[in-house]
Structures are given as structure tokens and as C-alpha cells.
Amino acid sequence: MSAPRNGPTVHDHPSAPASWRIALPHSAAAVPVARALVRTALAKLEHTADGDTAELLTAELVANAVEHTAGGSPIELVVELMPTSCQVEVHDPDPAPPGDLTRPGKEPPDPWQEHGRGLLLIRALSSSCGHRPTGAGKAVWFRLPAVPAQRGPAE
Template sequence: MHDHSPAPASWRIALPHSAAAVPVARALVRDALAELEHTADGDTAELLTAELVANAVEHTSGRTPIELVVELMPTGCQVEVHDPDPSPPADLTRPDLEPPDPWREDGRGLLLIRALSSSCGHRPTEAGKAVWFRLPAVPAQRRPPA
């Protein structure tokens, strides 16, 4: 007998400061969404999480682990990546003064996140910063049958 009351759930996991963190983060998000039969778009969540984690690994120095926080709410999910660098991510909140160059590797991921998430941003933390995005829950009738 399963109780399907939509209690919020959250996962918090430390990831290595290396490219190996990306597939681990993707798997965690996939498992988190699947476990609760959660209705947010798992493919989009995985893609955006991979971008955030890759960004954190690439643009912060040192060996301090980065942290992935996944929160599931009845209205959708929020994913945060914590890293030790306090400076904000360049492309996430900057107004589009000039169109981004799609061939520039570093700008693409954050543009993708801005385009595909319902909201995104960053905030300072005691140890550095957290960059986050939210995805809305997809109505059940729009979901492909499992």
C-alpha cells in the first residue's frame, strides 16, 4: 500500500570536483524523480543538472567538493549546485546586451538553463555560492505513458 501524498523530499550529496561528478549528478536526479513518480520532466532536469555541475567543476578551482541538492515539491523540482567560488555565474543573470555566440562553449549551458527552466538564479552561501533552477511539474495527462 503506497501513500502517494506529495511530501517534499530532498537529497543532498557531495560530488567530486571533477568531470566524474556529471554522470553521478545526472543519475541522482534521474533516480530522485523516478522514485517519487515525480511529474517534472526528468530529461530536462538531467540535462540542466549536468550543465550546472559541469559549469561548477570547470569554473571553480581547488579540490573542494561541490554539492548537489535536489528538492522535490508538489509543484515541481528545484536543483541546486553549491560550489566554493563566491563570484556569480556570468551568463545566468546578465541581461542580454549582445546576443550570445552559440559557438562559445562556456556560454551555452547557462543559456540553456535560462531557456528551459521555469526560474533560475544564484545566491551566496557561507562557503561560496549556490546556482539553482526550478522545473514545474508536468500535468499527468501530458506525460507519455510509461
């Protein structure tokens, strides 16, 4: 695996993908840092994916990685902005797949419980999501579509 890069890799062509990769602490402090990185990446390149949804789903993935994996090693956030979509991945050291990410659970989450709705939100609000093994554990990801720019009123 290559060394983590901090900061954007921006290509010369404006429609080429841009990506960010950053190691995050294995603590609750990682969640606001991850949200800020996604917000900044989308704003910097004026990407049209829904920033609020991207921040929410990123927070869910990072919080799950912090809560459900051993705290010895950092987690990694990867944000890829492509002309037609935005993909966010969270890499963690645990090879076990996340709960019911790609298919609904047998029972709906209890609305009175503090936990249990994160994967449901990711499934419901992303255009696609999943997980894959990595050399050091797994990557859990979601994708949001870019929304075409709205045309202003004709003058």
C-alpha cells in the first residue's frame, strides 16, 4: 500500500478526478475533521454533489469505524471527486464487513435507541454503497451523484 497523502491531488484537466487521502485519529475527534475535509473538498472544486448529505454520511462511516474497530491504528478517509459523482471511503483495520450495509436488516432500527440507524441512512441517501477488503482491513464506501448545475432564468 502506498504512503498516505495529505491534501488534494488535483489534475490539470478540470473534468479529471481529484482525490484526498488523510489519516484520522482513532477517536471521536475524527468525525468533525472528516466532515470538514469533505465540505472543503466539495467547495474548493465547486463540486455539485450534495454537501450536507456527503458530510452526514461521512460522519456515519467515520463514527462506525471508530466505534466498531480496535483503537490501535488510525483510520483513513479517502474522498474522490469525479465529474459525475463523489465517492467517500473510510479504511479501518478490521476485516469484518459492516453490519447490513448493502441489504436491509430483518428488523427496522428501534427509533428510541441511540444507535442502529447509520447504515440505514447510508443505504437510503447514497446512490450506491458497499465495502471491500484491503491489505490492512476493509474500506467502507458510499457514492453520491453530481447534480447538474441549475440554469438561471432567461433574460
